[in-house]
Amino acid sequence: MSAVRAFPSRRRGQGPGVLLLFGTRAKTVVVALVTLVCGRHGGPAAHELAKRQTRFTLFFVPLFPVGRARWSTQCTQCGWTTGVSGDEAAQLQSARAA
Numbered sequence: 001m002s003a004v005r006a007f008p009s010r011r012r013g014q015g016p017g018v019l020l021l022f023g024t025r026a027k028t029v030v031v032a033l034v035t036l037v038c039g040r041h042g043g044p045a046a047h048e049l050a051k052r053q054t055r056f057t058l059f060f061v062p063l064f065p066v067g068r069a070r071w072s073t074q075c076t077q078c079g080w081t082t083g084v085s086g087d088e089a090a091q092l093q094s095a096r097a098a
């Protein structure tokens with residue numbers, strides 16, 4: 001990650017203006033593969049546990065998270081996607097590690 005730099009302020013009649021490019025970007029990362037009973041097709045199947053987090057970006061470089069992470073599981077057999085809470089996601093990850 002790159003460091004945040006301080007830009008010189010614009011003085012009257014001197015130098016170029018400062019252009020700041022900033023925004024947000026959401027990124028989804030699969031953090032675990034867990035076996036669950038699917039809510040749609042009804043059988044046990046591997047589910048991807050994914051975390052979606054929006055980050056503040058400066059010059060397209062993600063700097064820090066904005067808002068809460070959103071968690072979801074997706075069945076690898078039928079693609080059924082369900083949102084889960086952060087607590088449920090933590091439980092799924094700890095169950096997988098055990």
Ligand SMILES: [Zn+2]
Pocket residue numbers: 038039040041042045075076077078079080
């Ligand atoms: Zn399924």
